[in-house]
Amino acid sequence: MSPHKQRASTSFRWAGMFSGVCAICLLLTWGFLHWWISSQAIADIDRAIADLADAFSTLPAQRLNEEFHQFLERDLRRVQLIGLFAENGSRLAGNIETLPLGLVASEFARECVMIRVDPLGREEKVARAVVRRFADGSRLVVGRSIDEVRRAGSAVDDALALSVVPVLCFGLAAGALMSRRARARIDVFDRSVQKILTGDLRERVPLRGTNDPLDEFATLFNAMLDEIEALIRGLAGVGDQIAHDLRTPLTFVRMVLERGRDDATRLDEVQMVFEQAIGGLDRSLNIITALLRIADIDQNKRLARFSDVSLTELVRAAGELYEPLAEQKGVALIVEANGEIMAWGDRDLLLEAISNLVDNAVKYTPQGGRVELKLCRTENEDFVLVTDSGPGIPEAERDLVTRRFYRSERTRRAAPGLGLGLSLVHAIIKLHGFQFTILPGPGCVVQISLARASS
Secondary structure (H helix, E strand, O other): OOHHHHHHOHHHHHHHHHHHHHHHHHHHHHHHHHHHHHHHHHHHHHHHHHHHHHHHHOOOHHHHHHHHHHHHHOOOOOOEEEEEEOOOOOEEEEOEOOOOOOOOOOOOOEEEEEEEEEOOEEEEEEEEEEEEEOOOOOEEEEEEEOHHHHHHHHHHHHHHHHHHHHHHHHHHHHHHHHHHHHHHHHHHHHHHHHHHHOOOOOOOOOOOOOOOHHHHHHHHHHHHHHHHHHHHHHHHHHHHHHHHHHHHHHHHHHHHHHHHHHHOOOHHHHHHHHHHHHHHHHHHHHHHHHHHHHHHHHOOOOHHHOEEEEHHHHHHHHHHHHHHHHHHHOOEEEEEEOOOOEEEEOHHHHHHHHHHHHHHHHHHOOOOOEEEEEEEEOOOEEEEEEEEOOOOOOHHHOOOOOOOOOOOHHHHHHOOOOOOHHHHHHHHHHHHOOEEEEEOOOOEEEEEEEEOOOO
16 A cells, blocks of 8 residues: 555544544643642742741851851752841851842742852852841841752653654554555455456455454445345346236237237227227236336335324224125135234335235135234234135245245236235335244235334
């Protein structure tokens, strides 16, 4: 991967941003620690010089010069500053050359600049100092240099500031590594997608088994490819199926019209020809209408019409709709819908799905048979169950009957149809997020299940 692409990658930018944030947090932490440690050191110095000034203030004036001399001899690091000044500001004793300007008698220490004088020479010092005033007007100044504290703080600051560089470098290196690894994985995705674009629908994105986000994305991507492959393969056969199912009624229409043109001599014969032709055209239009409805449902165009729907009312309505047909055919239609069960969906579509199932059950159940339409409830789900005593659906065909235009030889002989009824039911159930299942017989048992949210 080129350096430009590497720098432009999201992982590299995020790693650089994270490293910058870490560096800023580190600097802020160092600043706080520096302030805290310096404050504590200064506070200790202030307490020490205040105690020392109080101790010297209690000594007799004639002993101060001797005590000053002994105290300064013990100061091997030359950090102590002490001086006694007359009322007019002249130095009487100690190692402070002049009384610092603006330094007045107070309980609190202040920072100031002093000139230290001793046998080794004259030196300017930044110090913390307190002043005590005696009754005769003289003033005692006790201080301590803070140059050591400042140098230590500066050394720590320099060391900490330099450590920011490795943090940034480490973060950028980690970002470059993550970017390279992510890019390598994306390149694998790219190669797979390029193969898919060239028409190889069997190609899949490889998985590493690490369960990382890219692996999860690859799993979802492969599932999407499985669905696309199934749809495309289904569409590849739909054209042939549409042509086959439309050719029969259209051929019939053409034959009727040709026969009528050649043989019809009376008005009633011509009318019969027209009626037969219209019937064939109606069959063709029904196929096209059913396909358009399935496509409309598959594209989720009805979601805006979803609302709370009473399944109890829908089951009863479907039973009442097909009761006359069942009675006319000599089939017993039993409807059981006790208790109020609600669902979220499109009322018209759900009624159409249930009605289609009942219609199929009545159509394929022989005279004297039995059709049951039940609304049931269990601990975890509600379901609609349609059972008939007809020939049933062979196990090998249960996954095929929901495909468009699929009709087994048994159903083709038993009753006319388009082979789109169960496809329409399956599309409606899929749109609602329910489950469509064909259960083992006897007869045909179809179940529409919807999970119930636990309270």
